[in-house]
Amino acid sequence: MMATDEAYKPRPFLKWAGGKGQLLPELTAAVAEARKFKAYHEPFVGGGALFFALQGGGALAEKSVRLSDTNPRLIDLYLAIRDDVSGVIRHLKKHAAAHDETYYYATRAEIPKTSSARAARLLYLNRTCFNGLFRENSKGEFNVPMGRYKNPAICDEPKLRAASAALAQADIACRPFESVLDHAAKGDFVYFDPPYAPVSATAQFTSYHQDGFGTADQERLADVCAQLHRRKVKFLLSNSDVPLIRDLYKDFQVSQVFATRMVNSRADRRGKVAEVLVRNF
Numbered sequence: 001m002m003a004t005d006e007a008y009k010p011r012p013f014l015k016w017a018g019g020k021g022q023l024l025p026e027l028t029a030a031v032a033e034a035r036k037f038k039a040y041h042e043p044f045v046g047g048g049a050l051f052f053a054l055q056g057g058g059a060l061a062e063k064s065v066r067l068s069d070t071n072p073r074l075i076d077l078y079l080a081i082r083d084d085v086s087g088v089i090r091h092l093k094k095h096a097a098a099h100d101e102t103y104y105y106a107t108r109a110e111i112p113k114t115s116s117a118r119a120a121r122l123l124y125l126n127r128t129c130f131n132g133l134f135r136e137n138s139k140g141e142f143n144v145p146m147g148r149y150k151n152p153a154i155c156d157e158p159k160l161r162a163a164s165a166a167l168a169q170a171d172i173a174c175r176p177f178e179s180v181l182d183h184a185a186k187g188d189f190v191y192f193d194p195p196y197a198p199v200s201a202t203a204q205f206t207s208y209h210q211d212g213f214g215t216a217d218q219e220r221l222a223d224v225c226a227q228l229h230r231r232k233v234k235f236l237l238s239n240s241d242v243p244l245i246r247d248l249y250k251d252f253q254v255s256q257v258f259a260t261r262m263v264n265s266r267a268d269r270r271g272k273v274a275e276v277l278v279r280n281f
């Protein structure tokens, strides 16, 4: 049987905290409304849900693309997928063949030396760990126990190859979001998906890795958006619907959207939460 084109559409290869899969219809519609733009920038790339959707839909054809994030393990992984996907797949197949509890904890304990082996380790742990989410503790360590999956899909070769092909056009770097100001020029488009402002004092959405993202960061981000606006760069931003965010972006168009998220630390407690999309076009 012929594989459908869908099998070769690029998609995120990591399950990532705050992944934007659910908001894709609203996000891609907003990008379509931006009509023409030159380069595409995504400075909080995470799992890259919007980048992959746009790339697969042809919206980024012939465009220069810059993806970045401050998580060095994540960027290391993106570079390995872009530059040596066959090497990553080779290592991942070994993990898939050897997977059991002892093997999981032995793999978790050791960080390999080569970039393709590190990438495969991260993908393997992401597929087999509890809750299937790559999340580090406050010391930057990955200490999630093994999940209880019957048949985890550890090596999805077509998905990895499609992602690698999609990333071939991208400049990928580990750097903070402000550096978008060094690269974005008039007519470009930037999508910002920062760690969300907390909805309540106990919400832990902001600890993606050792650097938290607090009110001062949200303020600096709003300032970067204002600078981009003056430069005639189009921007789209997602965040939680809280007074801080409404206030920081009051000069721009803010619309409300809803997504089902984990509403507290228990994975079985999910609920619809209000989020906002901010844009200047």
Ligand SMILES: C[S@@+](CC[C@H](N)C(=O)[O-])C[C@H]1O[C@@H](n2cnc3c(N)ncnc32)[C@H](O)[C@@H]1O
Pocket (backbone or CB within 6 Å): 016, 017, 018, 019, 020, 021, 043, 044, 045, 046, 047, 048, 049, 050, 068, 069, 070, 071, 175, 176, 177, 178, 193, 194, 195, 196, 208, 209, 211, 213
């Ligand atoms: C909400 S997630 C992005 C999710 C992504 N849109 C997706 O679909 O998976 C936020 C990302 O911001 C990154 N980050 C945190 N602080 C940052 C900073 N100061 N500059 C750039 N990236 C940062 C985190 O590592 C995380 O990957």
